[in-house]
Amino acid sequence: MTEPLVLTACTAVSAAGRGVLAHRDALLSRTSGLQPNDFDPGLGGWIGRVPGTEAHALPPAMAGFDCRNNRLADMALRTDGFAEAVAEARDEYGADRIAVVLGTSTSGVSAAEDAYQRRCDGGLLPAEFNYDHTQDLFSLGSYVRTVLGLRGPALVVSTACASSARCFMDAGQLIRTGVCDAAVVGGADSLCRMTLHGFAALELLSPTPCRPCAADRAGISIGEAAGFALLERADARRRDGRTTPRLALLGAGASSDGHHMSHPHPEGAGAVGAMRQALRRAGLAPHDVDWINLHGTGTRANDATEDLAVASVFGDGVSCSSTKGWTGHTLGACGILEAVIAGQCMAAGFVAGCLGIDTPDPAFRAQVAVGTLDRPVQSVVSNSFGFGGANCSLVLGLLS
Amino acid sequence: MTRQRSGLAAGIVGVSVWGPGLEGWDASRPILAGAAPYEPRHSPPPAPAILAPTERRRTGPVVRLALTVAHEAAQNAASSSGLPPGSLRNVFGSSNGDGVVVGGILDALAGARGNERVVSPTAFHNSVHNAAAGYWSIATAGRQPATCLGAHDGTWAAALLKAMVEVAADGEATLLCCYDHPLPTPLAALRPTVSAFGAGLVLAPLGVGQPMATVRVGYCAIPPAPGAWAPRNPALHALAAGNVVAQSLRLLETLALGESDRHALPYLDGRLDLELDVAG
Numbered sequence: 001m002t003e004p005l006v007l008t009a010c011t012a013v014s015a016a017g018r019g020v021l022a023h024r025d026a027l028l029s030r031t032s033g034l035q036p037n038d039f040d041p042g043l044g045g046w047i048g049r050v051p052g053t054e055a056h057a058l059p060p061a062m063a064g065f066d067c068r069n070n071r072l073a074d075m076a077l078r079t080d081g082f083a084e085a086v087a088e089a090r091d092e093y094g095a096d097r098i099a100v101v102l103g104t105s106t107s108g109v110s111a112a113e114d115a116y117q118r119r120c121d122g123g124l125l126p127a128e129f130n131y132d133h134t135q136d137l138f139s140l141g142s143y144v145r146t147v148l149g150l151r152g153p154a155l156v157v158s159t160a161c162a163s164s165a166r167c168f169m170d171a172g173q174l175i176r177t178g179v180c181d182a183a184v185v186g187g188a189d190s191l192c193r194m195t196l197h198g199f200a201a202l203e204l205l206s207p208t209p210c211r212p213c214a215a216d217r218a219g220i221s222i223g224e225a226a227g228f229a230l231l232e233r234a235d236a237r238r239r240d241g242r243t244t245p246r247l248a249l250l251g252a253g254a255s256s257d258g259h260h261m262s263h264p265h266p267e268g269a270g271a272v273g274a275m276r277q278a279l280r281r282a283g284l285a286p287h288d289v290d291w292i293n294l295h296g297t298g299t300r301a302n303d304a305t306e307d308l309a310v311a312s313v314f315g316d317g318v319s320c321s322s323t324k325g326w327t328g329h330t331l332g333a334c335g336i337l338e339a340v341i342a343g344q345c346m347a348a349g350f351v352a353g354c355l356g357i358d359t360p361d362p363a364f365r366a367q368v369a370v371g372t373l374d375r376p377v378q379s380v381v382s383n384s385f386g387f388g389g390a391n392c393s394l395v396l397g398l399l400s
Numbered sequence: 401m402t403r404q405r406s407g408l409a410a411g412i413v414g415v416s417v418w419g420p421g422l423e424g425w426d427a428s429r430p431i432l433a434g435a436a437p438y439e440p441r442h443s444p445p446p447a448p449a450i451l452a453p454t455e456r457r458r459t460g461p462v463v464r465l466a467l468t469v470a471h472e473a474a475q476n477a478a479s480s481s482g483l484p485p486g487s488l489r490n491v492f493g494s495s496n497g498d499g500v501v502v503g504g505i506l507d508a509l510a511g512a513r514g515n516e517r518v519v520s521p522t523a524f525h526n527s528v529h530n531a532a533a534g535y536w537s538i539a540t541a542g543r544q545p546a547t548c549l550g551a552h553d554g555t556w557a558a559a560l561l562k563a564m565v566e567v568a569a570d571g572e573a574t575l576l577c578c579y580d581h582p583l584p585t586p587l588a589a590l591r592p593t594v595s596a597f598g599a600g601l602v603l604a605p606l607g608v609g610q611p612m613a614t615v616r617v618g619y620c621a622i623p624p625a626p627g628a629w630a631p632r633n634p635a636l637h638a639l640a641a642g643n644v645v646a647q648s649l650r651l652l653e654t655l656a657l658g659e660s661d662r663h664a665l666p667y668l669d670g671r672l673d674l675e676l677d678v679a680g
Contacts, residue, residue, distance in 0.1 A: 043515055096619075096621035109502070109506075113509055116506045119586065124589070125589075132590070138551050138555075141551065142552065145668070152621070153558065153561060153619045158549065160530055170562060173565045173570070177568045179408070179565060194506075197509060197517070197518065198519050198527070201521045255543050255545050256534075256537035256544060256546055257537065258486075258541045258542050258543055261458075261531065261535070262525040386530070387525050387530070388530040388531055388534025389534055390530055390533070390545075391545075392545075
């Protein structure tokens, strides 16, 4: 078992809404944020586009960081009182004692896509394109650390679609070894032509809104999101004055498939390893878990393999579902986004069953939830799996 | 702001290097120890024999650089300390990632018209920052997790700190594989990287295996003195200044000499203090 850590502040921005309560409302009203692909319409399909991104301006001092990814990050930082909560923690611990550990898969590559369209004579990129502050992988970490005024160690984790789940583990180790007292975790991924074209090349884009766990599921809908959490030791002083239970990371597990760059292991062996390790570290048995937030992208192979993996760890005794019908697959941001969603389901007491399907794939052995199940949720397993065979499972719960 | 209370320690049980004129640890050791002259030359990393031919064909120069470094460090730890490559946790660090692949995709997208499909599936899955770690796990059939990171000019310090923390937090031996390859045109002008360079370490909890040195690190939010990480050999200074992973050269020289050393690495607006002790 590892010591639990608490998430003392949380925020998220996605197509489903801006802020944690907007996500709760969208889940309960079963309102999807997906829309027809107007970002790169030639490719068709549906996307989870965050409204207001085009109009959102970064603070003038940070203008060099302007790109879609950092705009999403900035929107999230200014939502749910997140930046203010970090400032209070900074006053308590000191700026050098708070780490920044964030996940992204493509960083600000859309800025480079735009710059490549406007190459000057001789092939040079336009002078206003700032590689270091947009496309470079660390752009997001540098942006968030600067805006929040933090001086602790920082890194950007990039394990494809497991990135912002994996960063909880990396940050947790920094806290447990005393390198820092708290960490800002989470991440951002934003719509870009590279991922839309890439998934189109793999023939994984669904022509209709994605329908994870449906028998006739036809692929993913790509989304974008940013989200953050402030991670601290469980005995951290309460600065919010509340007495309600706190959202906690009870355990986490990771593994590599060691099988293929873009296809999951046929029996989901890596996913099984990540879930079992996460449960062991949380000190929970499978039947202690109330809900599994599946990676559940909506592709034929991912969902079928994840079903095998979930069934081999949990049997058919635990409700599982994917929330990507609301947000689309937000790639490297899905780990933090779904951690925030899990927190909302626990706080309000419901399981968000798969959206847009009446009955799950009859071939599935796990207990797939459809519709809203009103009932207490005390602990959630949240799965995130990525290219390169990177798997990460988080166990979230409430600590009194 | 000056507190430094972290006492992270680990044994170095494996080491590797690949760069211009530094073609593997055994060949580079006399150069790094100052017993042979440094003669830089174009040193393309070999095709990774550890991958099956189908996978090998899909790898470009960046993945090859990373796999060369990972393989040599892991072999080194296997022979020194009996740690099988597949048993190691993995930390992969790179600031540029696979810029060759990403640059190729950006070129293709800029020329795409309408719904034209211009990105190949292989290029797309190779574009992720954790591609090298993915190929490594395929090569070793390893299920141990990998974290993959970047921290711009602080990438070497960040990856070393991360690997030290992995060892300290979970008591597991960890492969640290760091690599940076020049970006292609036109990105190269905006993020110059002089040559491809990679360095690897296998770090183990104290008391595990046969370490060649003990390493201790601590983070401090004050920058290091200028040149605090400069290699002893002036002939290596240009490389150390021109590739963020080559900030490891001071540590590699120390291991090659079998001496003890203290130096500080640049890490964002702070530093990572590093202490190497050959006596353990």
